[in-house]
Amino acid sequence: MTAVDGVEYTPRELDRDAPFYVAGHRGLVGSAIWRKLEASGFTDLHGKPSADLDLKDRDDVFAYMSEVKPKYVVLAAAKVGGILANSTYPVDFLSDNMRIQVNVLDAALANDVERVLFLGSSCIYPKFADQPIREDSLLTGHLEETNDAYAIAKIAGILQTQAVRRQYGLPWISAMPTNLYGPNDNFSPKGSHVLPALIRRYDEAAQAGAGSVTNWGTGTPRREFLHADDMADACLHLLEHYDGPDQVNVGTGSDVTIKEIADTIAAVVGFSGDTEWDTTKPDGTPQKLLDVSKLADAGWTSQISLQEGLERTVAWYRDHVGALRG
Template identity: 70%
Template sequence: MSAELEFAPSQLDRGARVYVAGHRGLVGSAIWRKLEAEGFTSLVGRTSSELDLRDRAAVFEFFRDERPEVVFLAAAKVGGILANNTYPADFLSENLQIQLNVMDAAVEVGVGRLLFLGSSCIYPKFAPQPIAESALLNGALEPTNDAYAIAKIAGILQVQAVRRQHGLPWISAMPTNLYGPGDNFSRLGSHVLPAMIRRYEEARLSGAAAVTNWGTGGPRREFLHVDDVASAALHLMEAYDGAEHVNVGTGTDVSIKELAEAVAAIVGYEGATEWDTTKPDGTPQKLLDVSKLKSTGWYPAIELEQGLKSTVEWFRDNVEDLRQ
């Protein structure tokens, strides 16, 4: 029997106790900045050393002590193609643990509003482009990150199950490829864009004659600045309610080759770019249909070139402190 309640989304109370899970990560830190800028006065965050979200007993104790009223679930184990393909069991297990623990504890204390943030990798490898929310579970996943995708799909279904069983107006959002300040620029664990920024910047500094990227450069990807996804996250919490997840993106894409050319130009690298076609390309194209998000009144504000320039500046300012 469904326990679904009628709920009309509205502006969140700026004094409400808001827990941002993963507040030091790429997405979580952007959400934290956005909430602070919007006047929220009772934000709650814990680093992974302070609270291991894989530790079920510790998570339940935290929720019982803090009693958050609103939760942004941005915590996750994330990585690029190499990391996902090398450690699929870790990506599946750890993300399931994080999601189950946080959501189960949130149910126990009656969290009234929760946003689960997933990833566009939930969609089939050959989904029709642009990808609508309805494409979920309609085809085989990309093999290089299927374990991570399954974990995120489970998160969507958990939100839907909580809505049906407990009547809590929780929602899910699936962002496209994200980038910006606070990204993971490590050589083995980063996504395509931060990996490129590091690669081209190091080539510029060393005077390398060429940079080699994985694949053919042909696949097309959509990129969204983290400050935009933070804006969209708050907007959805205040403007959307529904069991179906919402795509979050720009609705436009570029080829990996075009991205490489843009990064090289912005960092000032003048050497050659080569492509290692023995390495996997991943999904041929991944462009989200964002008409549902736009229908709620939200649009991105940061153009790719502008976002790339600010991200390169941030990388240069923080490179000494980043993971290698």
């Protein structure tokens, strides 16, 4: 049983005037959550950019949390990257994310935060998990080697959230999103995930009038993509309608091949050249489709189609291309 002030907890509408801390509020997911909360009438939102608050610094995190005294926390802050970044810097992805999570969650516990939503990643699941991947597939097999360090850190965050529920009875929850995209994504050629990397690559090729684009791998792996605004909507829905120890998968329930997503992006940006595939580069996990039945049972399904989401994201990218990180 989870409880607040000794009373059994029942999910309900959050207090719009209570202090609400969004860790990572300028990132892809955090900024979408911030927009969603503002649009939903929350009046006391808190967030600090990493330049002003290093979440790896335990003393600073505790001091900030003590000052804000939030009633609600969403932990969306993380060091993230694609296959190249994860393969090259596994120590950074493990160490940085472990410190961020432990510091924020410990500080939230020390300050009696009522509701915490920890956000992980679908890479927590085994490389060859049955598809679509159910929540109970966690810890049943080997991880994908190219991002196992990041996955281990995220698994630790899930377990810490579950441990708080067991030891302290607080109604903290966790959610595992599929591949996300949208405004404020990382479009860096070396540090981004597949979809923003493809948007930048094809758009630059279209602008330059290039005859071809070369992508990593074979193009055959299948991936599920969810717009960040849909993810933000799901987060608020879970906070107000779900309480349970298991992480909740958040996705669309459908997937496409990397080749299909590349062709769609090429069409959206207006690239008419050829696409070539460097098969000496790794593909990563063959398929990663989430079973979203638990989320559907909680009353939520995605609303933004892939075509609409890509058109919106390409438009945002072009409006901000001069100020992008990386």
